[in-house]
Amino acid sequence: MPIIVRLDVMLAMRKMTSRDLAAKIGIAEQNLSLLKSGKVRGVRFNTLEAICTELECQPGDLLEFEPEED
């Protein structure tokens, strides 16, 4: 998957657990875990906004693009 999710890194830097973040932004912890592992089809802008607000970061801090090698 070319899009790498660095949410676990940001959570560690902000010393916050997935459960706390999920509760604060109002999504299920299971969905946040799926997001962390990159096993989602997409992220809504309002979810991204809520995560960036809580973790005081930019979307680029959470998402990284690594093109797949042919």
Next chain:
Amino acid sequence: MLINTQSVSDAAWRLRVILGTIAVVHVVFILGLIVAAFWNPAFVGDTLGAWAGYENGERMMWQNFALVAMACVGLFMWAMMLTLAARVFGQIADGEVDEAATIARRLTLWFWAMFVLALLSPMILSVISTWHMPEGQKELSLALNSGQLSLALSALITGCMARALAVGAELWREHREVV
């Protein structure tokens, strides 16, 4: 969850209950018809014959039971279709749209089967009801009426609904994979 499906689930649940209840009523009718047929086959045969438009004389015992069998087959098919329709809405109420689509496809096949039965019934009923009549008064009828056309239309609509449910299920899966 951005989409509130509660109103759809509630409506689907109500339909499930209503259709399921009507299906049970059909089963009760079938059982009642069978009991009545054994209790007074001539009366039941005459009544069914009159409903089919053949109020003509003393039928033989097998004719009466054949008419009862025809009526039971029709009632049974309606009961099956109502049960399947109830299950479709039950699955929608439970959020299992994929399963609802599968059952709707089966319901479509039952509608087509009912359409075929509706086409053949006048012919079969006319033969059964007039078998005891003298030569020249026996009948073999064919009929095409709005009831049969309604069944064909219902089959087409149900088939389209099944496809729409399948597409809806795919969209719902995609929706759930977006956080």
